[in-house]
Amino acid sequence: MKTLLRNLLLVGMLACGLGACEKPVDTAPTPKVYKVGMNAAFAPFGSIDTSGKIVGFDVDIMQAVADQAGIKIVWVNTPWEGIFTTLANADIDIIASGVTITDERKQSMLFSDPYFEAKQVILVSPGKNIGSPDDLKQANRVGVTAGTSADTIMQKMLGKNSNALVRFESLPLLLTEVDNGGVDAAVGDNGAVANHLKFNKDKGFKLIESDKFEKEYYGIAVRPVDTALMAKINSGLKAVHANGSYDKIYASYFAK
Incomplete structure (x- = not known):
């Protein structure tokens, strides 16, 4: 009996040594973090505060939209003169930077519903x-x-x-x-x-x-192939209008 027990313990130890006793690996995919391009030299839509943080109306609106859409975002300060090329090259995923919706731009970008009248x-x-x-x-x-x-x-x-x-x-x-x-x-x-x-x-x-x-009207822009992402953005934009978040953010920047 003692010999049998000892053999079972040895088998168990050997199995653990081969990895059978390791904790299960979490195979859930890491949520994608979307890079949002912003020309942070366009106050009050986007600028750099004294702590070096990107702040502004577009920042607050895009974050509210992302929260409602269930997506994670990170801001990338991007010079205006190269911001559209940066999107096309996939160095960023989204532009939220006071971009006017035009027919010419629609040929190379997919725009959200308008979020600001200019x-x-x-x-x-x-x-x-x-x-x-x-x-x-x-x-x-x-x-x-x-x-x-x-x-x-x-x-x-x-x-x-x-x-x-x-x-x-x-x-x-x-x-x-x-x-x-x-x-x-x-x-x-x-x-x-x-x-x-x-x-x-x-x-x-x-x-x-x-x-x-x-x-003119500002829109959030993505690459033409990112239709699923744009659907989430438009859904989030509708939600921030419906729940009153948009009006509160607008008033904090443009109330007379």
């Missing part, structure tokens, strides 16, 4: 005699951010190769030039320009709105 406005430097979009045709220097809706509109108005049209890599560089009087006026999205004006009320700038500038 319009171009003119920020006029102090002392400049500009009161309407037509006055920009006589201006010496009109600034825009390269590759934006404002750039496209001003190319049509002033001419693609006009010496009066000055392009900047980012909105902060453009607005700094306005502050310094380096351009007569800047053309840009209403939310971003109004945000700059809010913190510079004493500098004598003039904000011009015009019906000649059509309404």
Whole structure:
């Protein structure tokens, strides 16, 4: 009997030595973390705070959408001039960065339902005699951010190769030039320009709105093949509208 028991113990020890007694391996797949591209130089939609964190309206909206859609995201600060190529090359999975939905962009990207209504406005430097979009045709220097809706509109108005049209890599560089009087006026999205004006009320700038500038809409973008991901994003976007989260976030940035 003792011999039999000893043999059974030896068999058990040998089995454990061969791995039979190891804990079961968790084979559940690790949830994908989607990389969200953001040009963090477009306050209040996206910027870097004093701690180095990306913050802004688009950040809060996209995070709320992700929470409702059940997806995990991480932010990647991406220069505007290369953000669409970065998406196409799969270095990021999503763009949430004040991207205007256009027919041209729809050819290479899949857009969500609109999440923000925008319009171009003119920020006029102090002392400049500009009161309407037509006055920009006589201006010496009109600034825009390269590759934006404002750039496209001003190319049509002033001419693609006009010496009066000055392009900047980012909105902060453009607005700094306005502050310094380096351009007569800047053309840009209403939310971003109004945000700059809010913190510079004493500098004598003039904000011009015009019906000649059509309404535009921002959308969240993914690659055309990522239809399942876009379905989740649109579902999440509908949910944040339905539960009141969108209105609360909007009011925290744009309440008058």
